[in-house]
Amino acid sequence: MTLLILFSGKGLQAQKTFRIGYVDMEYILQNVPQYQEASSQLDSRVQEWRSEVEAKKRDIEQMKSRLENERALLTRELIEEREEEIAYQEEQALDYQQKRFGPNGDYLIQKKQLVRPIQDQVFTAVREISENRNLDMVFDRTADTGMLYAAEEHDISDQVLRSINRAANRRQIDSRQERQELEIAEERTVEEDEKINEEAQIIQDKQTAREAILAERQRQRDSIKAAKQQELEERRAKIIEERQRRMDSIRNLRKQKDTIN
Structure with missing residues (x-):
């Protein structure tokens, strides 16, 4: 904001321009x-x-x-x-x-x-x-x-x-490198910082999207793995059940033979 102040005296007019800024506390x-x-x-x-x-x-x-x-x-x-x-x-x-x-x-x-x-x-x-x-x-x-x-x-x-x-x-800051990085950052204008922040946000958004895709792929792999594991366990349970059934059948036949003898 520019404030124009006029000073007058004895028919002469002087002008002084004041540069004014403001803050929002x-x-x-x-x-x-x-x-x-x-x-x-x-x-x-x-x-x-x-x-x-x-x-x-x-x-x-x-x-x-x-x-x-x-x-x-x-x-x-x-x-x-x-x-x-x-x-x-x-x-x-x-x-x-x-x-x-x-x-x-x-x-x-x-x-x-x-x-x-x-x-x-x-x-x-x-x-x-x-x-x-x-x-x-x-x-x-x-x-x-x-x-x-x-x-x-x-x-x-x-x-x-x-x-x-x-x-x-x-x-x-403690190290010399951190001090140098801070000095470089302090030389940037607000506009430059905004541009850097926008670019960083774009990179962050891409990273977030990439992580979401990887997470979905991992979820699908885990789901397939879990399905295969469940199928394997069911097959194993059937084999055990069938083996137990045969053993029970043989045991019953032996009992019947002993009874006849």
């Missing part, structure tokens, strides 16, 4: 594995906190219900004592809810702690990319910036994400 966060893993852990913790809040509310409702059912049987002092206990439990439940979900609660604090390292990486990447592309300003389209329109060609979110992933890869 939500998109970046959704594609950073470390953030997703930590976010999932936080979601599990939040679910536990909500369950605890709901349990406290149910306990209070049960206390109120018992009081109403037993009110006619209780003295005034006991009723006041029960009401004070309910009020105390309600206050404790509210304090707990504020501690977990209030403006200064654990949820917002841990959420900020979760996002802050990624934000630092984004700011570093944005500064590097802005210098390379001569951008004067970069906005976050998910923030309250008043951005109503932005051409997709000025979206540098993918470049920021690539920069973050590259930084993570740099920390993981």
Whole structure:
């Protein structure tokens, strides 16, 4: 996006062109594995906190219900004592809810702690990319910036994400060869990466199709082999059965001969 700013004075008009880019912070966060893993852990913790809040509310409702059912049987002092206990439990439940979900609660604090390292990486990447592309300003389209329109060609979110992933890869490489391969990859543009990914996907699709064909052939061979094995076992069983029948017949004839003798 190009922003044209006009400066005027004493009848003269000067023009300055600002080059502006933007990022989609939500998109970046959704594609950073470390953030997703930590976010999932936080979601599990939040679910536990909500369950605890709901349990406290149910306990209070049960206390109120018992009081109403037993009110006619209780003295005034006991009723006041029960009401004070309910009020105390309600206050404790509210304090707990504020501690977990209030403006200064654990949820917002841990959420900020979760996002802050990624934000630092984004700011570093944005500064590097802005210098390379001569951008004067970069906005976050998910923030309250008043951005109503932005051409997709000025979206540098993918470049920021690539920069973050590259930084993570740099920390993981050990050998000189891996370092050289990473340097070559870092010199590629987004378009070149997309082309490489498309070619890799085509190769992967062909490999998947080839594996499916080989698997089907193996299944057919296994099926034929199993059929032959079953036929062999049935034939063997018939031979054994026939042999046993003959032996039984000979044994019966011998018995009959012994009886006659």
